[in-house]
């Protein structure tokens with residue numbers, strides 16, 4: 001494929017010229033990520049320039065159509081871009097729920113006006129989104145949600161509460177599941193978009209066991225949402241919600257590849273001293289991690305070719321997050337009592353321990369492992385009664 | 387018989403409500419953490435341990451203690467684990483007492499321990515991994531005593547300690563059991579620098595730096611170069627005790643989860659009605675029962691001074707450690723989102739488990755050595 005080779009050469013040269021050395025160092029945590037949004041404070045000029053350069057080519061979302069701010073790349077070009085970025089250790093220029101969750105849903109279910117309005121600002125990192133799905137009484141049973149949206153003619157009036165809303169206190173807009181009818185559980189849900197600055201929206205940060213506060217309780221008190229911010233049809237929000245979840249799970253499954261902890265072999269990267277049983281655990285982990293890498297590549301290629309089973313993101317999410325939890329268990333154990341330190345400078349404020357605790361949420365957020373396994377049993381295996 | 391006898395059962399019947407009340411998370415662990423207490427525990431509670439005869443549980447009656455054994459100490463520790471009660475009980479009342487009993491140091495320190503006033507800390511580990519035989523800290527003869535040089539870490543309750551039990555090398559080389567000497571070093575020794583370190587579970591452990599710390603010959607505990615046996619005796623008690631605390635951690639996390647399985651509803655039913663969770667809960671329950679039996683076995687063998695005590699102590703520490711790990715992981719997972727929050731108590735179990743897992747040797751250490759180290 002001569003075209004692909006030309007594309008690879010051009011891409012390599014462009015990345016070489018535009019990705020600064022700082023943006024080729026690994027991110028140490030979620031905090032090093034560029035999230036974008038109205039109030040985002042860039043960590044450095046390099047971070048800002050990298051975002052602008054990539055967004056300028058539509059490469060924050062390489063496979064989205066160019067009329068919506070994307071790069072318009074083919075699946076094989078997208079893969080080449082990823083490979084070339086990985087080869088020089090280039091950071092992801094923009095991390096956002098807009099890219100990994102809302103965008104794909106809008107591309108499929110949004111009106112032309114909605115796509116024009118929302119997608120380019122996602123691609124450029126101008127608006128930061130949060131996800132209003134879970135409620136105190138509706139977690140695994142998401143369709144049991146109670147937040148109400150009343151039809152008031154030209155707008156909806158939203159009342160209720162969400163919980164575990166990641167970064168709600170930093171987000172500009174929310175994509176939110178609301179109940180527009182009580183007649184049917186799944187068939188009474190609608191998918192709304194609204195500004196977090198709308199009157200009546202408030203958030204309360206909740207602290208995680210890692211000591212960080214990345215998520216919130218989110219309250220809606222008579223929030224007015226214009227009707228043109230409904231995605232898909234009224235009472236058909238569940239279809240959009242599920243489609244979006246597939247993308248969310250695909251994104252989360254990427255944790256299996258190492259994320260900020262890096263993808264190097266643990267058995268090579270870690271000094272475990274004189275602990276052969278731990279060394280054996282590391283070796284077993286490496287086998288599973290490399291096998292998962294292959295699965296991940298296979299899954300993405302099937303997905304791009306339209307051959308993946310719609311429930312396959314559940315399999316990937318389950319496998320990837322369980323793997324990531326194991327990785328951090330091993331990192332903690334390899335660190336011994338040094339890794340248990342929580343505040344010292346030496347331990348970088350307890351990075352190993354805090355990251356380890358944070359990963360425990362991986363098999364909960366985006367739908368628990370139990371729910372993913374249930375989906376595989378039901379939709380792929382079609383087991384009786386599942 | 388491998389079960390608690392009537393007296394031990396009676397002890398449990400008093401300790402359980404005491405710890406569940408005065409040692410509970412809200413008034414101890416969370417309270418002291420949120421206050422930023424530099425000791426990580428309340429001295430008032432330690433004195434209560436004294437009033438109830440718990441801090442002197444292993445100290446002979448002739449010295450004012452309760453004259454009980456490892457099984458009884460473990461009864462207390464399981465309740466400590468269940469409530470995550472921060473206290474110097476394991477380090478001071480169990481490990482340190484076993485290190486100095488029968489030596490002149492006992493006369494000096496036992497009275498304060500019996501009262502729940504004195505705190506002792508074990509200064510053993512020199513790197514991130516437990517490795518007693520690898521002790522390298524230098525103890526150089528000088529004058530009629532010794533000069534200590536080197537550093538120690540993971541010295542639990544170091545900041546609060548009135549004295550340290552320090553393992554150092556007076557002969558041989560790192561890796562050998564011969565040549566280790568134990569010293570009782572007072573907190574205010576000249577040349578001893580202490581850094582108070584906060585751990586993930588908000589407990590405190592110190593890093594110690596010894597720079598030409600001079601101690602008299604009578605600081606030696608037991609025999610010069612022959613500290614290994616005393617250290618073994620102390621560690622055996624400490625490890626069996628830690629195993630029991632881990633069983634308590636597992637049981638506490640499990641109890642909380644078991645309640646939640648009955649309370650929390652999704653899909654119109656209690657989540658405990660889903661068989662996927664029922665089987666895991668039942669499996670975990672079985673594992674906790676097994677770990678508790680192995681731990682009781684170790685404690686009984688220690689009290690009988692049986693030849694298998696060492697091996698069973700290793701089994702107990704390794705088994706209780708891995709079962710407690712499973713318990714805290716299942717507990718957080720089955721709580722869903724709320725289990726990840728600091729407001730909920732279940733996360734504290736996960737943090738405490740990680741620290742106790744490492745203290746006095748992690749499961750892989752004990753599985754490998756099975757009591758030989």
Ligand SMILES: Cc1cc2nc3c(=O)[nH]c(=O)nc-3n(C[C@H](O)[C@H](O)[C@H](O)COP(=O)(O)OP(=O)(O)OC[C@H]3O[C@@H](n4cnc5c(N)ncnc54)[C@H](O)[C@@H]3O)c2cc1C
Nearest residue numbers: 133134139140164166361365366368370660719720722723
């Ligand atoms: C760090 C973090 C970030 C998050 N971010 C967001 C966000 O941005 N937006 C958002 O909307 N939500 C978010 N969530 C919420 C997340 O999606 C929910 O926590 C999750 O769906 C589980 O719901 P729950 O917490 O109510 O647990 P529950 O549903 O109450 O589950 C409790 C336990 O029961 C199990 N269980 C439930 N039903 C079954 C069954 N049928 N069979 C077997 N087991 C079952 C679960 O697997 C779990 O182990 C986040 C969560 C976390 C931890």
